[in-house]
Amino acid sequence: MIKQSVVLILLLCASLLLTGCWDRREVEELGIVHGIAIESAGNNRIRVVFQYINTSIQGGGGGGGSGENTITFQKPYRNQVIEADSVYDAVKQLPQETVARRFFAHTEVLIVSEEFARERGITEISDYISRDPQFKPNIWLLVGRGKDMASLMDTPGVISPIPTLRVSNVLEHQDVVSSYAPLRLGEFIRTLECTSEQPFTAVLEATPNPSRPVEAGHGILDGQVPEPANRLAINGTALFKNDKMVGWLNQQESRGLLWLRNEVKQGIIKFSLPGVENGMAATEIYRTHTKVTPVLENGQIIVNVKIDAETVVQEVTRSFPMDDTEDIQKIEEAQNQAVIREVQSALDKAQKQMQVDPFGFGQAIHHKYPELWQQMRPDWDEVFPEIPVNLEVNTTIRLTNLTSRPIDFETEP
Amino acid sequence: MKWFQWLAKKGISPNNSPAEGANANTANVPVYTGALPDTPVSLHLDENIQQLKSILGEQVDIIYRRIRLGPSPNNPACIVYIEGLVDTPVLNEDIIKSLMLFTKQGDLKAGKSSIRDDILNSVLTASNVCESCNIKQLVASVLSGEVILLVEGLNAAFLIDIKAHAERAISEPPSEVLVRGPREGFNETLKTNMTMIRRRIKHPRLRFSTMPIGRITATDVALVYIEGIAAPDLVNEVKQRLQRIDIDGVLESGYLEELIEDHPFSPFPQMHHTERPDRVAGSLLEGQVAILCDGSPFALIMPAQLASFINSPEDHYERYILSTALRHVRWISFGISLFLPSLYIAITTFHQEMIPTRLLVSISAYRQGLPFSTLIEALMMEFIFEVLREAGVRLPRAIGQAVSIAGALVIGQSAVTAGIVSPLMVIVVAATGIASFTIPSYSLGITIRLFRFPLMLLAGAFGLFGVSIGFILLVIHTVNLRSFSVPYLSPLAPLQTKDLKDILVRAPQWKMNMRPREYGQLNPTRMAPGLKPGPQQGSNNGGRKQT
Structure with missing residues (x-):
C-alpha cells in the first residue's frame, strides 16, 4: 500500500514538469x-x-554574453x-x-x-x-x-x-x-x-x-x-x-481648472509687486483648499467658490520690505488677484467659450440639490454657461523664507 | 494496478531476505543477543570465575586478579574488572590494599558468614558498593565498568563502582553557539551530563529515570523530568515508548528519536535535540521531558512545536526588546528561506504584472540570452548551493574555506559572466541560503531546505497558484502533526493566546508568569505576581543616602 502511494506521488511529481508552458512566459x-x-x-x-x-540594452546588462567591446x-x-x-x-x-x-x-x-x-x-x-x-x-x-x-x-x-x-x-x-x-x-x-x-x-x-x-555641437563622430x-x-x-x-x-487656465477642482497641491504663483515698477513676486503654494457651494437664490443657481491658500514667498525681483503686516497684506492682496485671474481665465474659456463643465459644478449641484438636479439635467448644457460664479479668494503668506527685507540701495537703514 | 504489481515483483519482499542465511551460519556460536542465563553465584570461587570466563571470554582487557584475604591461604578471592574503565589508583589503594592489609591485622573473625559483613562494612573503602548473587548482573556490571569482588565461600559478589574512563572535556557546543549564555555543552558521558542538569536544578523532585536500551550495546538512557511540573501522562507515555524499543544498539539519541516519534513519515522534527544543558533545564522547568543517552552529547526534548524551533535559548538571556526583534527577523527569514526562490520563479515567469516596471526591465535585461528557463536556473543554483553547503560541513575546516571561496567565485562571479545564470538569481539563492542559517534548529533548517525544491517545481508549473497549493499542503500536514499529543502548530493552531507571548514576541520575564498551557498545566504558575521592576523597589533607595 505504502509502496503504491509512493509511486503515485512520484508520478504526480513528474507530471508537474509536463505541464510546462501553460500561461508561462519567461x-x-x-x-x-x-x-x-x-x-x-x-x-x-x-x-x-x-x-x-x-x-537587451537596459540596466547595464553585462551578462548575456553579448560582446562588450562592440559599440x-x-x-x-x-x-x-x-x-x-x-x-x-x-x-x-x-x-x-x-x-x-x-x-x-x-x-x-x-x-x-x-x-x-x-x-x-x-x-x-x-x-x-x-x-x-x-x-x-x-x-x-x-x-x-x-x-x-x-x-x-x-x-x-x-x-x-x-x-x-x-x-x-x-x-x-x-x-x-x-x-x-x-x-x-x-x-x-x-x-x-x-x-x-x-x-x-x-x-x-x-x-x-x-x-x-544652434551651431553644430558635438555629435556621433565625437x-x-x-x-x-x-x-x-x-x-x-x-x-x-x-x-x-x-x-x-493653456498653463494658466489649467491652473484655474485645478483651483476649481481643489486639486492644486504645489506650484508657483506669479504676480506684479504692488506699487513697484517692473517688480515681480513669486510664491510657492504650500497648502490649499477650495470649497465649491452651489446656492439656490430666487430660483437661480449661483456657485460660490471659496479658495484658501497658504504660500511662501520665494522671490521678489525688486526690493520690497516684508517685515510689516501691512506690507504682507499688500502682497497677499496682489496674490489674491493673481489667483482670481487664473480661475477667471479658466471659467471664461471653458464655461463661456466651449460651454463644457470640467469643474464638476453639475456634480456639486447634484450632491446638494438632488431633486433640482433631476429637473435641470435635460437642459444642463444650456443652463451651465449662464450660471454666475462668485469667487472669494483668501491667500495667506506663511513665510518669507530667510529674507524679510531685500537689499535696498535707496533708503538708509 | 499492473504497474504496482510489476514494481512489487521487482522489489525485495521481506520473506526471502538474506538475513536468514546469516543466522544459520552463526547458529553454533552462543551469542548472547537475548537474555543471559539466570544462574546464581556459586559458593566456589573457581566455579564463578569459570562461569564469567565462559561468558566474557579470555580477553586481554578483562582482568581476573586473584588475591588472598589476609594471611590465611583459605580465603582466596578474585577481583574482576575491565582495564581502562575503572580508576586504577583507587582500585589499588582502596580496594586491593585494604583487602590485603586489613585482614593481615587479624581482625577477621572466624566463621565464614561474618566475612561478608566485615568486607562490606569495614574493609572496602569505596563509596558505591552493592551486592549481587546473579551471574547475569555480574556480567553486566563488569561490562559497564564496575569492579566485582568474588570471595571463596560466599554465594554473592560485591559490585564496586569506581568507574573512570577517558571522556571529552566539557566545551562550548559547536552546533548551538550563543553570544550571551552559558558556554558549556554536554559531552558523551551520561553521568557528566546528568550532573550538569542537576547543578542547574537543585530541587528534590528532579528525576532521572534510567534504563538500558539495546540488546547488545545496553546503552544507558535517562529520562529527565521534574516531578510535579511535568504531566505524569507525558512522563509515562515517554517511558512506555522507550521501553517498547528492542534494538541491538543505540549509538546516538537520534536512534531513539526515530523510534519514539509520533509521525515517522513526516519530514518535520518532532522533538528538539540540543547540546545545551541550560536549554534542557529551561524545558524541564516548562514541563517538558528530556532524554539523555549515554554516548551522545545531544539530549532530546519533547514535546516540541514548530514555533519553538524558531526560538533560541538566547532569546531568554538577552533583553526582551532585542529578543523580540531578533525573533521577528528569524520568522521573516524562515519565510524567505522557504518561499523566496519559488516566489521569484512564480512572479517572474507567470505574474510579471506584479513587478514594478523598472525592476521588470532590469530583470529582463539581465536575462537576455540566458540558456535556461528561470525554473531550471533556480533548481540548478539551489542544488549547487546545497552541494557547497554539504561539502563545507564534511570537509576539514582548512579545506572548507577553500571550497567556499571556489564556490563563491564559481557561483557568484563566473556563472554570471559566463552568461549561465542571471545575477538576480544569484542574489535570490544567496539570500535564501543566508536566511536559512538564521533558523536556530538544524533539524528544522534541513526540513525547510528540503521543502524548497517541491515548492520551486510547483511554482514553475503553476505560478503563485502552485506556491499557494504547496503552502496549503504544508499547513494541512503540520496541522495534523502531534508531538506527544501536543498539536504541532500550537499555540498558533489551536490558538493559545496566552502562550503567544513566548512565540511571536518575547514578553519580558516579569510578564511570563505562567507555564505553557499545552504541557505546563499541572503546575501552571511560574512566578510571583507583580515582579515588574521600577525605580522604587522595596526600601532600597538604589544605594543613595536617605535624606
Missing part, C-alpha cells in the same frame, strides 16, 4: 509595451504606435507602427512582425492624437483597453498635439531616453507644478459616464529642444550622443465634451 521573451499612441489613418482606419522597452547604437526603446481597423486588430497584427510576446501590463501612457480626439472620440479606443485584463486602468491618457504620432513617440529624453517612460515620470510629479490636469484612463472613463462632469486630460507636444546648440532635436513637453489641458475633444486650456 521575462526576457516579453516585449514590454510601455506606451501606445493612436492617430487616424484615413478610411476609418487607425494607426497605432507601440513603444516597447528594448531590454552598438541601439535605442533603448523601439517603436512599431501598425495600421489596422481597430486597436485590437492592431494588437493582433503584432505577432506577425516579431516573435516576442507583447506585454501590456506595464503600459503606462496612452496618447491619442488631437485630430483623432476631436473627430472620432476616445470611446472607440478605450473599449478594448478597458476590456482587456492586461491593461491597468491607471494608464495615463494624454492628447498628443501635432500631425505625426510616430515622431512624437520618437522624441527621446536626455536623462531618461525612453519617451513614454519620461512622460510617465513627469506626470508622477504633476503636483509639483500644478499647471496641467492629467487623468488616468480609468478616471477618464468614470468622468465620461457622469453627466454632471466633463472629462479633460493633459496635452503632450513636441517642441524644439532649446538645449540643442563619440557623443547628440542632443535630440525636439523635446516632449506637457503643455496645458484638453477639454472634452463627452468623449470628443473641444478645445484646450
Whole structure:
C-alpha cells in the first residue's frame, strides 16, 4: 500500500514538469509595451504606435554574453507602427512582425492624437483597453498635439531616453507644478459616464529642444550622443465634451481648472509687486483648499467658490520690505488677484467659450440639490454657461523664507 | 494496478531476505543477543570465575586478579574488572590494599558468614558498593565498568563502582553557539551530563529515570523530568515508548528519536535535540521531558512545536526588546528561506504584472540570452548551493574555506559572466541560503531546505497558484502533526493566546508568569505576581543616602 502511494506521488511529481508552458512566459521573451499612441489613418482606419522597452540594452546588462567591446547604437526603446481597423486588430497584427510576446501590463501612457480626439472620440479606443485584463486602468491618457504620432513617440529624453517612460515620470510629479490636469484612463472613463462632469486630460507636444546648440555641437563622430532635436513637453489641458475633444486650456487656465477642482497641491504663483515698477513676486503654494457651494437664490443657481491658500514667498525681483503686516497684506492682496485671474481665465474659456463643465459644478449641484438636479439635467448644457460664479479668494503668506527685507540701495537703514 | 504489481515483483519482499542465511551460519556460536542465563553465584570461587570466563571470554582487557584475604591461604578471592574503565589508583589503594592489609591485622573473625559483613562494612573503602548473587548482573556490571569482588565461600559478589574512563572535556557546543549564555555543552558521558542538569536544578523532585536500551550495546538512557511540573501522562507515555524499543544498539539519541516519534513519515522534527544543558533545564522547568543517552552529547526534548524551533535559548538571556526583534527577523527569514526562490520563479515567469516596471526591465535585461528557463536556473543554483553547503560541513575546516571561496567565485562571479545564470538569481539563492542559517534548529533548517525544491517545481508549473497549493499542503500536514499529543502548530493552531507571548514576541520575564498551557498545566504558575521592576523597589533607595 505504502509502496503504491509512493509511486503515485512520484508520478504526480513528474507530471508537474509536463505541464510546462501553460500561461508561462519567461521575462526576457516579453516585449514590454510601455506606451501606445493612436492617430487616424484615413478610411476609418487607425494607426497605432507601440513603444516597447528594448531590454537587451537596459540596466547595464553585462551578462548575456553579448560582446562588450562592440559599440552598438541601439535605442533603448523601439517603436512599431501598425495600421489596422481597430486597436485590437492592431494588437493582433503584432505577432506577425516579431516573435516576442507583447506585454501590456506595464503600459503606462496612452496618447491619442488631437485630430483623432476631436473627430472620432476616445470611446472607440478605450473599449478594448478597458476590456482587456492586461491593461491597468491607471494608464495615463494624454492628447498628443501635432500631425505625426510616430515622431512624437520618437522624441527621446536626455536623462531618461525612453519617451513614454519620461512622460510617465513627469506626470508622477504633476503636483509639483500644478499647471496641467492629467487623468488616468480609468478616471477618464468614470468622468465620461457622469453627466454632471466633463472629462479633460493633459496635452503632450513636441517642441524644439532649446538645449540643442544652434551651431553644430558635438555629435556621433565625437563619440557623443547628440542632443535630440525636439523635446516632449506637457503643455496645458484638453477639454472634452463627452468623449470628443473641444478645445484646450493653456498653463494658466489649467491652473484655474485645478483651483476649481481643489486639486492644486504645489506650484508657483506669479504676480506684479504692488506699487513697484517692473517688480515681480513669486510664491510657492504650500497648502490649499477650495470649497465649491452651489446656492439656490430666487430660483437661480449661483456657485460660490471659496479658495484658501497658504504660500511662501520665494522671490521678489525688486526690493520690497516684508517685515510689516501691512506690507504682507499688500502682497497677499496682489496674490489674491493673481489667483482670481487664473480661475477667471479658466471659467471664461471653458464655461463661456466651449460651454463644457470640467469643474464638476453639475456634480456639486447634484450632491446638494438632488431633486433640482433631476429637473435641470435635460437642459444642463444650456443652463451651465449662464450660471454666475462668485469667487472669494483668501491667500495667506506663511513665510518669507530667510529674507524679510531685500537689499535696498535707496533708503538708509 | 499492473504497474504496482510489476514494481512489487521487482522489489525485495521481506520473506526471502538474506538475513536468514546469516543466522544459520552463526547458529553454533552462543551469542548472547537475548537474555543471559539466570544462574546464581556459586559458593566456589573457581566455579564463578569459570562461569564469567565462559561468558566474557579470555580477553586481554578483562582482568581476573586473584588475591588472598589476609594471611590465611583459605580465603582466596578474585577481583574482576575491565582495564581502562575503572580508576586504577583507587582500585589499588582502596580496594586491593585494604583487602590485603586489613585482614593481615587479624581482625577477621572466624566463621565464614561474618566475612561478608566485615568486607562490606569495614574493609572496602569505596563509596558505591552493592551486592549481587546473579551471574547475569555480574556480567553486566563488569561490562559497564564496575569492579566485582568474588570471595571463596560466599554465594554473592560485591559490585564496586569506581568507574573512570577517558571522556571529552566539557566545551562550548559547536552546533548551538550563543553570544550571551552559558558556554558549556554536554559531552558523551551520561553521568557528566546528568550532573550538569542537576547543578542547574537543585530541587528534590528532579528525576532521572534510567534504563538500558539495546540488546547488545545496553546503552544507558535517562529520562529527565521534574516531578510535579511535568504531566505524569507525558512522563509515562515517554517511558512506555522507550521501553517498547528492542534494538541491538543505540549509538546516538537520534536512534531513539526515530523510534519514539509520533509521525515517522513526516519530514518535520518532532522533538528538539540540543547540546545545551541550560536549554534542557529551561524545558524541564516548562514541563517538558528530556532524554539523555549515554554516548551522545545531544539530549532530546519533547514535546516540541514548530514555533519553538524558531526560538533560541538566547532569546531568554538577552533583553526582551532585542529578543523580540531578533525573533521577528528569524520568522521573516524562515519565510524567505522557504518561499523566496519559488516566489521569484512564480512572479517572474507567470505574474510579471506584479513587478514594478523598472525592476521588470532590469530583470529582463539581465536575462537576455540566458540558456535556461528561470525554473531550471533556480533548481540548478539551489542544488549547487546545497552541494557547497554539504561539502563545507564534511570537509576539514582548512579545506572548507577553500571550497567556499571556489564556490563563491564559481557561483557568484563566473556563472554570471559566463552568461549561465542571471545575477538576480544569484542574489535570490544567496539570500535564501543566508536566511536559512538564521533558523536556530538544524533539524528544522534541513526540513525547510528540503521543502524548497517541491515548492520551486510547483511554482514553475503553476505560478503563485502552485506556491499557494504547496503552502496549503504544508499547513494541512503540520496541522495534523502531534508531538506527544501536543498539536504541532500550537499555540498558533489551536490558538493559545496566552502562550503567544513566548512565540511571536518575547514578553519580558516579569510578564511570563505562567507555564505553557499545552504541557505546563499541572503546575501552571511560574512566578510571583507583580515582579515588574521600577525605580522604587522595596526600601532600597538604589544605594543613595536617605535624606
